[in-house]
Amino acid sequence: MSLLKDFRNFAFKGNLIDLAVAFVIGGAFSAIITALVNDIIMPAISFVTPSQSYTKWTIAKKIMIGHFIGSVLNFFIVAVALFIIVVLVIGQIRKLTTKAPPPAAPTTKECPFCCSAIPIKAVRCGQCTSDLTVAPAPAA
Numbered sequence: 228m229s230l231l232k233d234f235r236n237f238a239f240k241g242n243l244i245d246l247a248v249a250f251v252i253g254g255a256f257s258a259i260i261t262a263l264v265n266d267i268i269m270p271a272i273s274f275v276t277p278s279q280s281y282t283k284w285t286i287a288k289k290i291m292i293g294h295f296i297g298s299v300l301n302f303f304i305v306a307v308a309l310f311i312i313v314v315l316v317i318g319q320i321r322k323l324t325t326k327a328p329p330p331a332a333p334t335t336k337e338c339p340f341c342c343s344a345i346p347i348k349a350v351r352c353g354q355c356t357s358d359l360t361v362a363p364a365p366a367a
Contacts, residue, residue, distance in 0.1 A: 261305070339357075
């Protein structure tokens with residue numbers, strides 16, 4: 228019975244559910260990126276490459292170097308597309324939607340007699356021992 232209870236605590240822990248949701252969304256997002264690369268970016272690159280497809284390049288008729296080059300190129304294009312979408316676009320959206328936290332309340336103040344920094348609640352300066360409840364005399 229304890230094993231079942233331990234498994235239930237593990238399986239329904241918040242982190243595991245978050246991971247499962249991220250995995251499912253990641254799979255769906257992967258389909259979007261793959262479609263972007265295969266349907267938009269790779270056809271645009273085909274205008275620049277030679278008429279013979281580079282994926283059919285071989286060495287000694289058995290080593291499929293073109294397929295490997297295509298896979299590496301596809302990986303870099305997917306990585307760049309993912310970078311652009313996640314870092315640049317979502318980062319800008321996050322910047323626009325998040326507000327800056329309010330500035331923190333000051334914790335120190337300046338002693339009017341000796342100009343040293345002292346705690347805000349202090350009634351006597353720790354440096355010059357002046358009484359801070361009395362206003363300083365105006366300078367002549």
